[in-house]
Amino acid sequence: MSRRLIALFVLVPHLALADESIAEQPADEASDQLPDQSVGASIGIAGGGRVTPGGLRLSGHYLYQLSAQDWFDGTASFTFGGGGAECFRDRMDYVICDHGFADGRGLEVIAAVRRYFAAQGKFRPFARLGVGVSVVRFGDDDVTGIAIPLHLGGGVRANVAEQVAVVAQAELVAGIGRFDRGMGTEPQLGIAVTAGAEFRLP
């Protein structure tokens, strides 16, 4: 009996320690846990050309958990590019725009889904797929258009504080737009690389 009591007294503290270590584990994992809801802001560069705007990209995000792996990512993006008049009429009298990689301006609202994958150390990789509606403007050519771009990309997220994470992502954008000045429907293709911060919402 006494042996059993001694064994109990020896084991209980170890069990308690074991419980503590288990209790600590979720705390470690919590550093990688993804919030149900968060908001974020990012900055980067967008590359376009022809009738796809490029330049400085500023975005705001609202993220909402949909399932264990998927988050809704509602984004509003502004693209600020430069460039001068680059449209002309070819010999068939079609209007062609030959804007550079970082020309034009755009405002876009995107509905996307972010799918997170297993954490790699401190980093949590994700893929992102979305569709947007954008207004595109090339002022010097007086060309305006409305486009529906698809977004396909990915990135990584890392928590840097309890409520704050940093995110970097790259994406390919492809779609079609309807432009004025007799241009009609034109394809769009571009890329964007951005980085920013996200803040957990209560």
Add this chain to the structure above:
Amino acid sequence: MRALILLALLVGACGDDHVSRTLGARCDRPDDCADRCLAPSADYPGGLCTVDCFSSGDCPDGAQCIESEGGVCLYACREPRDCEFLGPGWSCKAEPLRSDQTQQVLVCRGD
């Protein structure tokens, strides 16, 4: 990712290689061109964006600086077929060079 960037560059590179706002585009007024518009006429059917020049070195590749209009760049040619991309009414004609008016070169102009 590298493949995506390559695809973007390839699509961006597609287009009409012959004409641009600098040389060859149709025009009605100077704003239609990077430099100068030769307004639609029998000499320039549909109008032609071009560049003021003093010698052929001032012109884009494939163009010669001729004496007409105070010195403008026109597409060089060897036969009428070379000017067909500019549309109906264009032909290959001999014109004096701006830098040496005793020398004639073949360029695309209206019939």
